[in-house]
Amino acid sequence: MLMTKLEQLPDEILLEICLYLKPYDVINSFGQLNHRLEQTISQYRRDADLHHLTLTQFQRWHKHLLHYTSKSVVNLVVSNWNSPGQIYLFNQLMKPYASLYSLFSNIKQVRLIDFTNNDIEILSKLDKIEKLFIDADALVPLSYSTHTLLDKYLFCSSSHFKEIRLWGVEGGIRSQHHVPIVTNFHLERLTISVALLDDLILMFRRSPNLRSLNVEIAQHTTKALRQNATVDMLPKRLTFFHFQTTDQCVLSSEDLDKLVSNIPSIELLSLDMDTNDFDYASACHWTNMLSCLTKLKHVYFKLRIWLKSDLVPFDTESIIHAFQQTNLPICCYADTKVLHIDTVPYNMKQFDTNMSVTTSPKAMLAKTTSSLLFNQPSKRVQTLIVDGQHDPTHINEWLSVITRFPGIEILQLNSVNIQDKETSAIDLKHQPFQLPHMGYLHYIRSTSCRVHVPFFMLLANNTTISPQLKALSMMYGDLVYLCKRLSGCRFERIKELWLYGGEADGHVILRDIDLVLKTFPCLSHFYFNNQSSRFLNRNLRLIIETIIRSSPDLISFRISCNKSSLRLLSSMNSETCTSWIRQVCGLCEHERIHVTVNDKLLSIWK
DSSP, X not given: OOOOSGGXXXXXXXXXXXXXXXXXXXXXXXXXXXXXXXXXXXXXXXXXEOTTOXXXXXHHIIIXXXXXXXXXOOEEEEEOTTSTTHHHHHHHHXXXXXXXXXXXXXXXXXXXXXXXXXXXXXXXXXXXXSEEEEEEOTTSOOOHHHHHHHHHHHHSXXXXXXXEEEEOOTTOBOOOSSSOOOOOSSOOEEEEEESSHHHHHHHHHXXXXXXXXXXXXXXXXXXXXXXXXXXXXXXXXXXXXXXXXXXXXXXXXXXXXXXXXXXXXXXXXXXEEEESOXXXXXXXXXXXXXXXXXXXXXXXXXXXXXXXXXXXXXXHHHHHHHHTTTTOOXXXXXXXXXXXXXXXXXXXXXXXXOEEEEEOGGGGGOEESOHHHHTSOOBSEEEEEEEOTTOOBOHHHXXXXXXXXXXXXXXXXXXXXXXXXXXXXXXXXXXXXXXXXXXXXXXXXXXXXXXXXXXXXXXXSOTTXXXXXXXXXXXXXXXXXXXXXXXXXXXXXXXXXXXXXXXXXXXXOHHHHHHHHHHSTTOSEEEEEEEEGGGTGGGHHHHHHHHHHHOTXXXXXXXXXEESOOHHHHTOOHHHHHHHHXXXXXXXXXXXXXXXXXXXXXXXXX
8 A cells, every 4th residue: 555644654653763763853743733643652742851952942842842741741851961051041941930840740850961050040949850860061060059059959958859860070079067967768769979988978877768879989088087887877778789989099998898798788789999909809808798798699890909019919810719719700900000800791781770891901811710701792881991001002902802892882092002003904804893882982192192093093984883973082182183194084974072182282273173173074063171271262262263163063062171261251241252153153133042151161052
């Protein structure tokens, strides 16, 4: 039978089409057409996902789709990522309402992405929300007042939150220890980055019925604890416990032992940590600690033990031999600074969560207690971080590690120092290599900014290896070095470019920016963060105008610094800056643009 109308397609085909669209596109395209389509797409009205919308799409959602879907919305996502200022504009729309519940009468879950100091108004409107997920903007430090308000509305007020995620806060969230304890008996799942061990103990006191805890402690302090940790305040129902830190001094093996041995309800234990305590390498220590957890079903850890100069030379063979006497299958390897000990296989399926793995090119030389488990394909590994520590390496060392994680979505390469000649061929005939789901490549710093061009091109320009790649993060000096050696090469599939600059990258020169833009001609999103304003101030106006005028598809743009002030922006008020940006963009009177400006940042969303 020949079908000539969309409505003639069966529901199964229509729903298959919807899988390739955002909830906004489904509602905008198929909503309010007829009763049958309304029923077919009813599940999409439950999700108000504003993530990645253009400003025009956001305005259409507000004017035409909001009230049509508001009573159906269960999950709300508002995001500043690739749409800077969206949470602020959403808050302006919510001013007439006492809470989100006043408009979205069935709302249960809210997610805020790249939350900033400008977005705090929404915190007072979270009444009756059951699940709250906040990911802070990693490039914009939160002020003391924002820390205080987050702590007040999430943990120091009467609420019915059953699940909270508060992640990405630089230095961890700082809690108010002087205010009376408000206990949330409803809170069962908590994912949080806290500043100090003190803050974790306070969370235990506030949330006695936790069943799942995913916590990062950002920093160690030598000061005495303000919260005295006693056995009676530790959670009695906790079954999932994940702990991570990059501070080597935060948690000794003895302190971890005391902590988990007094939470016998733990069934799933996961650790991802840097430490300078070599006792973590003791199989005997792990056997004794885990013997206290009578309900334990599975343990997973990724340990990076930093080696001291006065440490007696260790033998990975002896570590492997000791662990072979336990029920903990591991792999063990070392570079010049760090001893890595990971449980194997790399599989978080039992934990029902995605994970990140931090490893080293020297994992190519790993020894293991079980070759069978070590060689199993990784599962639920979303992010792979390979840190070379600037040690001299060869291409095959990096590739041998990356190929073991074919399902990753994000690949981050740190401190790359590949010694192979740039003209050397990369032989993949005997090493099948595909990253079919990788969308983001973070290539963060090569030694002396000298990017190994064949290695980079293999990852970023080979559509067979990385067909989904759309975003790239690099240091400014590295990218300029790369572009100068790729004359005429164009990365048209890269839509998002994130640049970072520091002392090693030097001043930003206009002709180099022009070269970068010619190499990446199809950018929709361009972010540039520099440690100090002095590397940008000399040509700031021309840099901004060149980027905007040379990128016709640009939806969002941000330029910022961490130290001092961007002189051009500090002399402008918001109205003057918006008028200038409108002129640079060549916008007509009816065309809208959202500009955020202060002395350290300019962001544009259009």
